[in-house]
Each structure stands twice: as C-alpha cells, then as structure tokens.
Amino acid sequence: MIAWTIYITFAGALLLLFLPRALARWLALLTVLAGFAVGLSEFFNATNFATFKTVVRLPWVPMLGMEYHLAADGISLTMVLVTGLTAVSAVLFSWDVEERPNEFFFWLLLVVGGSYGVFLSADLFLLFVFYELVIVPKYFLIAIWGSTNKEYGAMKLSLYSFFGGALAFLGIVAVYVTAGTAKNAAAALDLQQLAQFSFPLPFQAWAFPVLFLGFAVLAGIWPLHTWAPTGHVAAPTAGSMLLAGIVMKLGAYGALRVAMNLLPEGFHMWSKWIAVLGVIGIVYAAAVALRQRDLKFVIGYSSVSHMGFVLLGLATANALGVGGAILQMFSHGVIAALLFAVAGRMIYRRTHTRDLDTLSTMGLGHALPFATFCFVVASAASMGIPGFSGFAAEIIILIGAWKAYPVAVWITGAGMVLVAAFTIRALKKTFFSDAASTVPAHDAGVPFETARISLAEKCGAGLLIFATLAVGLYPKLLLDRILPAVEAMRFLK
Amino acid sequence: MTNYFELLRFAAPEVVVVVTALVVLALGLAKERTSGICSAVAAAGLLFASAAVLMLPPQATLFHGMLVITHLTSLFQIICLALAFFTVILARGDGSSRHHGEYLALLLLATIGLMLLVGSEELLMIFIGLELTGLSLYVMAGFDKSDVRSAEAGLKYFLFGSTASAFTLFGLSLIYGMCGTTGLAAIGARLVVIPMQPLLFLGIVMTVIGFAFKIAAAPFHLWAPDAYQGAPVPSAAFIASGSKVASFVVLGKIVLVGFAPAQGSAAWHAMIAGWAPVLAVLAALSILLGNFVALAQSNVRRLLAYSAVAHAGYTLLGLIAGGREGFTATLFYTTIYAFTLVGAFGVVALVRRDTGGDDLVHFSGLRSRSPLLAGCMAIFMLSLAGLPPLAGFFGKFYLFSAAMRAGNDHGLLWLVALALFGSLISFYYYLIVLKVIFLDGESDSSAPRLAMKLDFLQKISMAVLAGMVLVLGLLPASLVARISASLP
Numbered sequence: 001m002i003a004w005t006i007y008i009t010f011a012g013a014l015l016l017l018f019l020p021r022a023l024a025r026w027l028a029l030l031t032v033l034a035g036f037a038v039g040l041s042e043f044f045n046a047t048n049f050a051t052f053k054t055v056v057r058l059p060w061v062p063m064l065g066m067e068y069h070l071a072a073d074g075i076s077l078t079m080v081l082v083t084g085l086t087a088v089s090a091v092l093f094s095w096d097v098e099e100r101p102n103e104f105f106f107w108l109l110l111v112v113g114g115s116y117g118v119f120l121s122a123d124l125f126l127l128f129v130f131y132e133l134v135i136v137p138k139y140f141l142i143a144i145w146g147s148t149n150k151e152y153g154a155m156k157l158s159l160y161s162f163f164g165g166a167l168a169f170l171g172i173v174a175v176y177v178t179a180g181t182a183k184n185a186a187a188a189l190d191l192q193q194l195a196q197f198s199f200p201l202p203f204q205a206w207a208f209p210v211l212f213l214g215f216a217v218l219a220g221i222w223p224l225h226t227w228a229p230t231g232h233v234a235a236p237t238a239g240s241m242l243l244a245g246i247v248m249k250l251g252a253y254g255a256l257r258v259a260m261n262l263l264p265e266g267f268h269m270w271s272k273w274i275a276v277l278g279v280i281g282i283v284y285a286a287a288v289a290l291r292q293r294d295l296k297f298v299i300g301y302s303s304v305s306h307m308g309f310v311l312l313g314l315a316t317a318n319a320l321g322v323g324g325a326i327l328q329m330f331s332h333g334v335i336a337a338l339l340f341a342v343a344g345r346m347i348y349r350r351t352h353t354r355d356l357d358t359l360s361t362m363g364l365g366h367a368l369p370f371a372t373f374c375f376v377v378a379s380a381a382s383m384g385i386p387g388f389s390g391f392a393a394e395i396i397i398l399i400g401a402w403k404a405y406p407v408a409v410w411i412t413g414a415g416m417v418l419v420a421a422f423t424i425r426a427l428k429k430t431f432f433s434d435a436a437s438t439v440p441a442h443d444a445g446v447p448f449e450t451a452r453i454s455l456a457e458k459c460g461a462g463l464l465i466f467a468t469l470a471v472g473l474y475p476k477l478l479l480d481r482i483l484p485a486v487e488a489m490r491f492l493k
Numbered sequence: 494m495t496n497y498f499e500l501l502r503f504a505a506p507e508v509v510v511v512v513t514a515l516v517v518l519a520l521g522l523a524k525e526r527t528s529g530i531c532s533a534v535a536a537a538g539l540l541f542a543s544a545a546v547l548m549l550p551p552q553a554t555l556f557h558g559m560l561v562i563t564h565l566t567s568l569f570q571i572i573c574l575a576l577a578f579f580t581v582i583l584a585r586g587d588g589s590s591r592h593h594g595e596y597l598a599l600l601l602l603a604t605i606g607l608m609l610l611v612g613s614e615e616l617l618m619i620f621i622g623l624e625l626t627g628l629s630l631y632v633m634a635g636f637d638k639s640d641v642r643s644a645e646a647g648l649k650y651f652l653f654g655s656t657a658s659a660f661t662l663f664g665l666s667l668i669y670g671m672c673g674t675t676g677l678a679a680i681g682a683r684l685v686v687i688p689m690q691p692l693l694f695l696g697i698v699m700t701v702i703g704f705a706f707k708i709a710a711a712p713f714h715l716w717a718p719d720a721y722q723g724a725p726v727p728s729a730a731f732i733a734s735g736s737k738v739a740s741f742v743v744l745g746k747i748v749l750v751g752f753a754p755a756q757g758s759a760a761w762h763a764m765i766a767g768w769a770p771v772l773a774v775l776a777a778l779s780i781l782l783g784n785f786v787a788l789a790q791s792n793v794r795r796l797l798a799y800s801a802v803a804h805a806g807y808t809l810l811g812l813i814a815g816g817r818e819g820f821t822a823t824l825f826y827t828t829i830y831a832f833t834l835v836g837a838f839g840v841v842a843l844v845r846r847d848t849g850g851d852d853l854v855h856f857s858g859l860r861s862r863s864p865l866l867a868g869c870m871a872i873f874m875l876s877l878a879g880l881p882p883l884a885g886f887f888g889k890f891y892l893f894s895a896a897m898r899a900g901n902d903h904g905l906l907w908l909v910a911l912a913l914f915g916s917l918i919s920f921y922y923y924l925i926v927l928k929v930i931f932l933d934g935e936s937d938s939s940a941p942r943l944a945m946k947l948d949f950l951q952k953i954s955m956a957v958l959a960g961m962v963l964v965l966g967l968l969p970a971s972l973v974a975r976i977s978a979s980l981p
Contacts, residue, residue, distance in 0.1 A: 023709055063974055125890070130881075132880055177903070482781050
C-alpha cells in the first residue's frame, strides 16, 4: 500500500505533461494529497515498526542482483509522512505560479516521488537511483522559477549534490563488490542482508567516511554546507520548502540507513568527528545567520544549524540521540517549510524584497497579520520553545549527546542562544520594527501591495502549524514508531 | 570443406548490404533527384540484412576464424546495422550533398567493414575490416564539398587514421612473426608458451595504439574534435557510434582472447607489465583530458567530441578489468553510448537545419521551438552524464563495479575514483547544454521564434532513440543477459 505513494506521484507527474495548464495545479494538489493520505494511513495503521518490512519485491536485473525491493519501518514511515506534509504545503504555496505551471509541477512531483522512493527502498541500487533522480528536477525548479542569482544557485546546488552523489556512488560500488561475489550478487545489494554482513575492518575504515560524507553533503554537513543557503535563497518558495523539508533529509537518511547501518565499526571509528562537524555546523551557521541581511539567507543558515543537530544526534550512536535526530528531521522539515513559506510567498511575493532593513520600514506586522502570526509560531518552534516539535527533538538529542559527548552539549547550549538571537533579530526586523511607525509604508519607495493572504496559503500554513504543534505536544506519536526501528539497528553502543 | 554456396549462406548479411550499396549507387547515378528513393532502398537493405543475420546458424567458423558466427557477432552485427539505419534516416534530405546515392553507398560500405570487424577472429580479416571502414569514413567525413571545415575534417581524419593503421599493421605483423599465426585463439595459446619479450610487447602496444585511435582515446584523439565538428552530421554520428562500437568489440576480442596471457595488472600498488596498464594510462588520460577540455567548448558537436574521448576512457575500464563481467560491461556501455550519441547528433542535425549552426547559442530556446527535441536532448545529455533512470547510469554502475571487482583488494579503485571525478566534471557541461535549451532565450519575448517544422519520420526516430535510452536504463536486464550469454 505504501508503495503507492511513489506510483501516484510519478503518474501524476507524467499526466501533468499532457494536461492543459489550467488544470496543472489542481492535478498536482490532488497527487500530493493522495500521496499524503496513503502515507498518513500507513503511518497510523502499520503495526510493525521495528523491522524493515518488505512491501514489494521483484527481480530487476537478476544477473547483477538488483531488485525492485521496497520496505518500510518506523523511520521510513516518519520520513514518508513529512515528505507528504511538505509536498502538500509546497503545492499550496505555489498556487500562484503562472509561468509554465505544468513543467513546474512536473519537476516538483519528481522531487517528491524520488524522495518517497529513497525513504522506502530496501535495495541499495534502487535507493541510489531514487536519490540521484532528485538532482536534475531541483536544478530546473531553481534555475527557471527561482529569484536572486538563480542560475548560480541552481548550478552550485546541483554540483554539490552530484559531488555527494559521486562519493556515495563510490562507496556503494565498494560495498557491493566487497559484500558479494558475482555469483551471490543479490545479497550484496539487499539492505537487510547487508546489515548482517561483517565487512573487514580496514575496509570499513575508509569506506565509511566516503559513504557518510557523500550522503551528508545533502544534509548540509559543515564545511560542505554552502550550497544550502545559496540554493534556498535562489529557489522559488516551493523549491526552498522541498529543499529544506525533504531534500536535506534524504542526505541524513542515506547517511543513517546506508553508511551507519551497514558499516557500524567504521561509524564508531569516525563518530567523534561527525559530532565535531555537527557542533561546528550548529554554532557556525547560527553565527553567520546573525549577520545576514537577506531574510531567506537567515532561514537558509538556520537550516544548516538545525541539520547540525541531526548530525550530532546521529553521532551519539545511542538510541535516544539517533531517535531524536529523526524526530528533528521531521520537525525541521515542517518548521523550515513554514519559515520559507512565510518569507518567500507571503512576504517576498508582496513586497519584492527580502532585505531586512527595507522590510523593517514597511510595518508588515500590521499589514500582514496572518503572516506575522505564522512567522512568530515558526520562529518559536525554530528556537526550541517548549510545546513545539523543535523543542522535543532538540532536547532528546541533547540528552542522548550528554551520554556520549558532554562537551558537545555545553557548546551546543551556547549555540542555541545564537539560534534564539538570530531568530528574534529576523522576527523583530521583519515585523516588529520601531522604524515602521515613523516611516509609513507607501513612503518607503518600494512597491508594496497588500494582497490578502489567500485561502491556499492559509491552508498550507495551517497544516504545517498543526503538525509542529501536534508533534511538540505529543512527541510520543512519532517516537513510538521511530525508537523501535532505531533500537533494531546494530550500530548502537 | 567449404564451397562458395556455403560461404554465400554464412555471409548472407554482408552480401545483402553489398548488393544494396551497389543498387543505391546505381540509382544515385542514374538520375538526379532520387535521394528519397535511395534512402528508402538503403533502409530496406539494412532491414533485410538484419533479417539475414537472424536467420544465420547459431554457430559457425569459416576459414580458420576469418568469418565467425556466434551469438556475439550476430548481436553486434544487428547493432551496427541498426546504427547505420538511424544514420540513413539522419542523412535523409540533408541538403549538404547533391550526390546522395554515393553518400549512402559509402555508408553501406562502411557498415560492411563494421560487420567484418565484428564477425572475424583473425588478424588479417580484422585489418581489412578496419581499412574498409576507415576508407569509407574518410570520404564521408569530407563529403560536403561546399564546406571547408568538412574538407579539413576529412583530411585530418585521413592523416591520423592512416598513420594509426600503419601502427596497427606493424604491430600485427610483429605478433604474427612471433606467434606464426593470425588466428586470435591460436595466438592466445601461443602466448602462454612463448616467453614475454620486448618485441612482443612492442607488437601488442602498437596494435593497441591503432585501436586507441579508432576509439578516440587520449592522446590519440586529436582528429576527433575536428571530424565531429566539421564532417556532415550523419557522418560524424556514424563515426562516433558505429565505428566506435565495432572497434570496442574487436579491441575486446583481441586483448581478451588473443593477448589474454599478456594482460598484466593495473592495480595501484601491484602494476604488472602487460596491456592492462597501457590501457589504464590511456583511460586515465582520456577521462581527464576529455572532460576538462570539454568544459571550454561552445560548439555542441565539439563538446560531444571531447566528451566522447572521456567516454572512451570510461568504457576502457571494463576491458582493463577483464573477464566476462568486464567485457560485458564494456559492450553494454559502448552500445548504449552509441545509440545515445546517434540521438544527440540527430538533434544537432535538426537544429542545424533550422538555425544554420550548431553552437550552443543556436540551441537557446529550443524548448519553446520544439518541446519534443528539447525533451529528447535532455534524455541524451542526462544519460551521458550518468543520471538515473537512464541507460548511462546503469552502464556506469556496471562498468565501475566490474572494475572494482577485478584485482585483489580494490586494486582499480584509483581508476574508478578518477572516472567518478570525471563524471562530476562532465555533469557541469551537460547541464550547461540543458540550461541553454531550457532557460535561455525565454526572457526576450521580442523575437518570437517559430516552431520547428519536423516531419513524422524525424519525430518518431528521435522519440524511438530517446525511448531506447530510457527503457535500457529502466530494464537493462535483457540486454545485459544477452551480451553476457553470448560471450564464450
């Protein structure tokens, strides 16, 4: 049943190419809603979360052992859920795309479908096929429909993605060749069987960093994170939402499911360094965000900072930390999507500027009350105010990290103050500036139309706010599904 | 044991193509304005020849291996015929030549050369095949008498080609002198017995150099950019596809069957003299040089030429790995590469006919002029870049895993890592082509471009090629299994 998320999405994408443009957004909405519904029903109805349970299994290239093999456990179900959630709100926030809408939604649905595929693949080759499938659609989404410096941002993002992909490719080929001979190749690509295989230690020592880094590029690991802010800023609103909400999770998921799960000893050898990079990412990105003038850059760097938490959580190698990392992946997906939606769609499309100083003269707090409300909620969640999902996830990660790296927790604690600082700064400058009272909006010299917030925007924002609140107030909902799956992984210390 | 009737039976496909070539030549000479009929006859002849290949007995050897029929030869003869078929379609109505009949006859003669190359396991016959192909292709490259670039292409291709032929012939003669036989299997058996010596290595290296020229591997690639860019588009397409496929088949047979005992090893810390390290150096040079130089190109055909150099490097990886798996990977990759490139050249030909050039600027805004061509070009470029779900991705995975598996302890890791680095670079310039097609020329609505006029045959042939690249990427199992099963 859950496999239908993939089929529905790709079918919708293909159908879009042949439909009149007036129907494009409706078909896209219908497609992502159907995918979301399937993901949601599986999320609540599935009973077995601990094992990677096979959904479909068909031979694909028998000679080389490739199978079309989909499976799901608690982690996959959670990731599928956040994919559906982000996809629905991304389509709602691109309701106003008038330029080549069929193509726009075609590429968008390819990203979504590929992501579903990655989260559900139980075959190493299949996982990588879906993983690489996402690169080119991202390029076109940004390069055609983006804004500021779009071609540069799109190319940078694509090259970084491809670079990560090439590293992961190398690691995957090495794993494939080491685990099986030409005769029993099937076992060498099956993720469940590979997870039982003990790779020689010297092999793990070099293959793990290659694989992990390859995937982690997409998760925004410092110092290979620079594609993320540039790409997020250049992307159209839906593009930023997908990038932050889904694509960065692909990297973290790949790092967890492939690198860590298959090469546990290699992971233990390197986990300290992952933690170091994660902590640097948290603090560094937060510090950089504090100095940005462009609202989207602030959010872009906050994404890198939040993904640093994911890496730190993964590096702890205990169930709590890793479980928290997955919860953070969900939480950040929702929160970042909401932040980008407010910045890109609600503000930028109306004011045509994202410069914080200019925005501070506009008195947006009064002009766009709904946008203000959404941004306040998202900022609170992003800062880690209790009651929102961000708090639940980060506190769990820190508890996990306390066991493994107490020093990291101290540094991160200081970093969180920076997170709060840049978030409040952005919030104040954008909506609650004193300057607004002295200079009326129409004198600011910027064309500024207070078009009303549309129904589509309200629905999309409402969905995301509901998700962050629901998980924040009742994290057990997700943790009950995530933790059994994490505890079944063999790299736990 | 063999009479002429039997020979005629076993060589039926070649005979069909020869007859077709003569008929087309006569038709072309008989009257002006017969290009349509010539194309139709040539296409029909190629189809008949494919049918004849299918009707051959599954296994036969004539004249000590001068003409061999196995599953492998049949499969690749059909592939060569198919490539020639698409080239005929590409050449249809090409305004550049008034002598269409002659052009097609040359194309068919080159095809016979390819079929002989594929279908022989004997050095002498292989050389004849090489020469027949080469001589036809030299003329085809310089066929456009109104274009000085075409003459340049023809001359360069001829000069480099004849030098390389001399190398090959010299090398082959040395090997014959050492082994006393020209049959590949017999040479392989002899090489096990006789000790390795400098003269023998000289022969092997010279032979390899001759083929390195044919497959455009660096540093023997210098003819390729000019030939690809200057020659008439169908000629360039055929040089880049058919000639390359057949050369890889023969090179594979020669090194893996004939020179098998002299393989040596290209593993990083355990290099052993032999042809494998030679090929490894060629591959590494091709990958680096091809990709880096392609970055700087502004002409799509020249870009494809340099990328072809890089792809020759990737494809060599399979041969360096050796064994059935490596050879299968090489053959699979070169096959899908050939079809991708014929498709890409097809798009270039149509764009050239529409805009009068094939620089990157001529492709700008192709999306709005012809969504179909733009989509097909996207598929070809992304497949060359090695992105899923297209055939190029699977081909690369197969090649690299075969190379990784060869040798102990991931000895060829360095080559695989280099090849992946090369693909990263190539991704950039392929994406630039797509950027020009899909992004540029959109904003300036002041000059609305007319939709390109394409007839049904052009549309369907492009769509078929793009579809092949997609289907071979999604379902490569049947072709891989077929190639693998056909290897001895």
